[in-house]
Amino acid sequence: MKEYWTSLASILGVFAFCQTILQTVFPPELRFASVKLFNRIFNCFSSYCYFDITEIDGVNTNELYNAVQLYLSSSVSITGNRLSLTRAVNSSGFTFGLANNDSIVDTFNGVNVVWEHVVTQRQAQTFSWRPLPDEKRGFTLRIKKKDKSLVLNSYLDYIMEKANEIRRKNQDRLLYTNSRGGSLDSRGHPWESVPFKHPSTFDTLAMDPQRKKEIMEDLRDFANGQAFYHKTGRAWKRGYLLYGPPGTGKSSMIAAMANFLGYDIYDLELTEVHNNSELRKLLMKTSSKSIIVIEDIDCSINLTNRKNSTNSSGNSSRGYYDSEIRGSGVGGCGGSGCGEDGGNSITLSGLLNFTDGLWSCCGSERIFVFTTNHIEKLDPALLRSGRMDMHIFMSYCSFPALKILLKNYLGCEDGDLDESVLKELEEVVELARMTPADISEVLIKNRRKKEKTVCELLETLKLRAEMNEKNGVLRGKNNNGVVEEEEEEEEQEKRALDSESPKQESEIEDNCKEGEEEEEEKIK
Numbered sequence: 263m264k265e266y267w268t269s270l271a272s273i274l275g276v277f278a279f280c281q282t283i284l285q286t287v288f289p290p291e292l293r294f295a296s297v298k299l300f301n302r303i304f305n306c307f308s309s310y311c312y313f314d315i316t317e318i319d320g321v322n323t324n325e326l327y328n329a330v331q332l333y334l335s336s337s338v339s340i341t342g343n344r345l346s347l348t349r350a351v352n353s354s355g356f357t358f359g360l361a362n363n364d365s366i367v368d369t370f371n372g373v374n375v376v377w378e379h380v381v382t383q384r385q386a387q388t389f390s391w392r393p394l395p396d397e398k399r400g401f402t403l404r405i406k407k408k409d410k411s412l413v414l415n416s417y418l419d420y421i422m423e424k425a426n427e428i429r430r431k432n433q434d435r436l437l438y439t440n441s442r443g444g445s446l447d448s449r450g451h452p453w454e455s456v457p458f459k460h461p462s463t464f465d466t467l468a469m470d471p472q473r474k475k476e477i478m479e480d481l482r483d484f485a486n487g488q489a490f491y492h493k494t495g496r497a498w499k500r501g502y503l504l505y506g507p508p509g510t511g512k513s514s515m516i517a518a519m520a521n522f523l524g525y526d527i528y529d530l531e532l533t534e535v536h537n538n539s540e541l542r543k544l545l546m547k548t549s550s551k552s553i554i555v556i557e558d559i560d561c562s563i564n565l566t567n568r569k570n571s572t573n574s575s576g577n578s579s580r581g582y583y584d585s586e587i588r589g590s591g592v593g594g595c596g597g598s599g600c601g602e603d604g605g606n607s608i609t610l611s612g613l614l615n616f617t618d619g620l621w622s623c624c625g626s627e628r629i630f631v632f633t634t635n636h637i638e639k640l641d642p643a644l645l646r647s648g649r650m651d652m653h654i655f656m657s658y659c660s661f662p663a664l665k666i667l668l669k670n671y672l673g674c675e676d677g678d679l680d681e682s683v684l685k686e687l688e689e690v691v692e693l694a695r696m697t698p699a700d701i702s703e704v705l706i707k708n709r710r711k712k713e714k715t716v717c718e719l720l721e722t723l724k725l726r727a728e729m730n731e732k733n734g735v736l737r738g739k740n741n742n743g744v745v746e747e748e749e750e751e752e753e754q755e756k757r758a759l760d761s762e763s764p765k766q767e768s769e770i771e772d773n774c775k776e777g778e779e780e781e782e783e784k785i786k
């Protein structure tokens with residue numbers, strides 16, 4: 263063994279000596295050719311191959327360099343003697359990196375590879391359209407020749423994926439808005455962004471725990487569903503329609519979804535968008551892993567236009583889906599040229615193409631969320647299945663939701679409150695028909711004095727229940743003593759949903775359960 267090392271050392275010694283002689287004696291051209299020749303001979307005998315990943319590839323930034331840097335930051339041990347530390351824009355965390363000209367061993371699928379961070383001074387400023395950094399940076403990957411196919415096939419993909427994951431984890435999420443309409447900024451972006459720091463999570467959201475669980479599972483399935491969507495030939499996107507009275511947590515739900523999945527939010531202000539092509543441009547400039555939100559969609563759609571567009575022969579002069587969309591019915595389109603023939607308007611068909619047409623799948627892993635206070639005002643085309651995959655009704659505060667608010671605002675756990683008080687709260691909360699927003703206002707006022715706050719809440723709920731009952735007496739109750747208005751509202755929702763979309767998921771589920779039970783019975 264010792265002999266082997268001695269001979270290897272002498273070969274390398276001779277090699278180095280020859281190179282030195284060449285460098286001092288021969289002219290540069292000859293020197294360059296001979297160094298190349300030596301390298302070739304050396305590479306023939308070496309069992310390793312090398313991949314250089316430079317920071318700048320020509321004039322473009324090499325994405326792979328950044329990815330390797332991030333990937334290695336998760337492998338570099340903090341106990342190393344010298345590490346580089348960085349904090350990216352919009353990031354709330356620090357990342358460790360390999361110091362200049364340092365190396366590290368990584369293992370992938372049982373194969374060892376060596377990464378070296380090579381930093382050299384740039385010789386002279388070569389001609390370039392943009393100034394280049396003084397230092398030339400790059401990573402050199404050393405890997406056994408026999409493992410070359412592994413690197414090319416899967417290791418680099420793995421690195422890119424890991425780097426994206428780390429980037430997402432480190433980076434604060436962004437809230438984008440199209441306040442400039444569809445016009446582009448100097449970098450060609452139509453969206454403006456601010457860091458998204460909304461604290462709402464599924465833990466803080468007061469709603470029926472079972473429904474909450476279903477939504478979280480649906481979101482999780484979506485995020486992990488790349489293979490499924492690919493297999494079934496569907497675009498990797500999902501739509502949620504959140505509806506319910508003001509202050510029931512629709513916007514809070516969107517923030518909770520974004521925080522749960524770690525996605526950015528694109529808050530699309532439809533009234534700022536002038537036509538379908540602007541809408542398409544906006545969509546094209548959204549990134550994957552994002553939630554595209556249109557709040558109060560009923561206020562952005564002027565359905566009367568569809569009726570107005572019916573010509574004398576009774577046929578619609580525009581297509582069924584071509585109802586015009588504009589701001590709040592008070593001329594959100596504004597300005598001149600806004601109208602059917604001016605082409606300066608967006609249509610329902612444009613919006614539908616945006617959500618489920620061919621354009622909706624440029625990019626992937628995107629969630630569309632529409633919110634409304636009046637589902638019955640929405641065009642059935644927006645409600646039909648396949649458009650909005652899940653319809654979520656955000657209701658007035660229920661007893662399970664109230665318990666979540668009590669826990670979050672006052673720290674009241676299950677056994678903390680008197681049984682009698684709990685019972686009273688349970689009885690009165692549904693009748694009071696207060697929104698979680700109203701209730702949280704009461705809770706936040708005296709949150710340090712638990713008993714006082716709960717007592718105050720109970721009184722407020724009772725008062726509201728009484729008021730509702732009085733109004734109910736005025737409007738009349740049905741045989742069950744339930745306020746008719748409530749039923750009417752639910753009926754409206756049902757009508758809106760039934761008009762085009764198939765049965766409610768819960769209804770189908772119930773039928774399935776019945777079917778399953780029947781089958782079980784039969785088996786027995």
Ligand SMILES: Nc1ncnc2c1ncn2[C@@H]1O[C@H](COP(=O)(O)OP(=O)(O)OP(=O)(O)O)[C@@H](O)[C@H]1O
Pocket residue numbers: 466467468469506507508509510511512513514515635656697698699700702
């Ligand atoms: N379900 C809920 N869980 C916890 N807090 C809630 C809930 N609903 C409302 N809130 C509280 O009320 C405030 C307003 O709620 P939010 O903006 O989410 O309501 P919304 O349904 O979007 O109302 P709008 O229809 O007017 O847009 C929130 O900041 C939050 O503090």
Ligand SMILES: [Mg+2]
Pocket residue numbers: 512513514557633
């Ligand atoms: Mg809202």
